[in-house]
Amino acid sequence: MFAYVRYPGIYPHVYWSTQLLGLFFGCGVLWEIYRGALSPFPGARRFARNVLAILVTVLLLKATLSHGLWTQNQAILTALDTERDLRLVQAILLTAVVSVFAFYSLSLGRNLRSLVFGYGIFLATSVVNLAIRGQLGERFQPTWQFLQPSLYILVLCVWSAGMWRYSPIELPRIGLRIQEDYERLARSTRIRLRALKSQVNKGIRT
């Protein structure tokens, strides 16, 4: 805002360079969501890690193959295209992480839920807006100029409301109960097998 008001001439440079910085911060937010939600659940974390590794490999492969097909004229990427593509990658990764949360029914807690929801709104709307802006060009510019800051304010409201007070993730107690049951089951099976084995041995000896 300072650059926009005092030095409007340099504003586009400031805007696009900070957007790039924003992309890196976005990766940090994704990492925090992954780490914060999955650290109490080693199984779900392992599954998510594999899913993300596969997705990143596929996306890198696709980027490499597409790059090989570019002609010199097609290879000119604007900052808007770069941002749109990187936001799409982040959106795909966040969708995968959120799907793992849903599949394993992980309780996120109020803080993390708002972080995921706020950043998710930001990513989903950014991808769609940037795609439409890229397709329609200048015609969409006035709408985009209104939509982007409005949605950003909405995201800040979601984050502020969700993170106003600290609320830790509640671990489900039933998970511990089921683990306990499973261990009891395994133990009783081992005891039965041992008893059976000793009876068989006795029978062979007699």
Add this chain to the structure above:
Amino acid sequence: MSSIVLYIAGGLLLTISLLRILFHRETEDEFSNPLRMGEHSVGSFSDTRLSAQIFGSEDWEYVVACRSKPIQREFLKVRKTLALAWVRAAKAEAQALMGAHRAAARTSAHLEFFVELRIALAYFSFLFFCTLLSLVIRIRGPVELQVLVNLTDSRSERLYEIVGQVFPVAGPFEDEFSGMQPVRKERH
């Protein structure tokens, strides 16, 4: 134009996932453990004789032989309700099994990715066949659906088989692990 569709689809997919976790509420039922659900078991859906009777054509042929339209209508109405109840019961059993598996798997340090992937695929294909079966029952009626029912059954068996390999739970009817009984009594 095709590229814009891809971006919009990406945005929509993320929005749907977010809405799912926003409106998702954990309930105790979701984690109900099949190891301790003996008395709450929803029914004998895996009994093939029952499914053959509900979805087969034998009863229908008998009713048709009576040549009474009101009886045929009433029969189809009752049989549709019964068939839909069978599908619901099958889904509830699978959901209970998956609830227990998920509760154990998410905290397990020895989880195998490809086994989990197979379980997820088996579960979703089972849910797909259940939804398809419900749809067909509603549109076409429950008679002569044996092929589709067998397909759904085979998906269910596959799911139990894969989950059983990593998490040996009792089958829906046989209490293979009766050694668990004292533990169950202690806790209730």
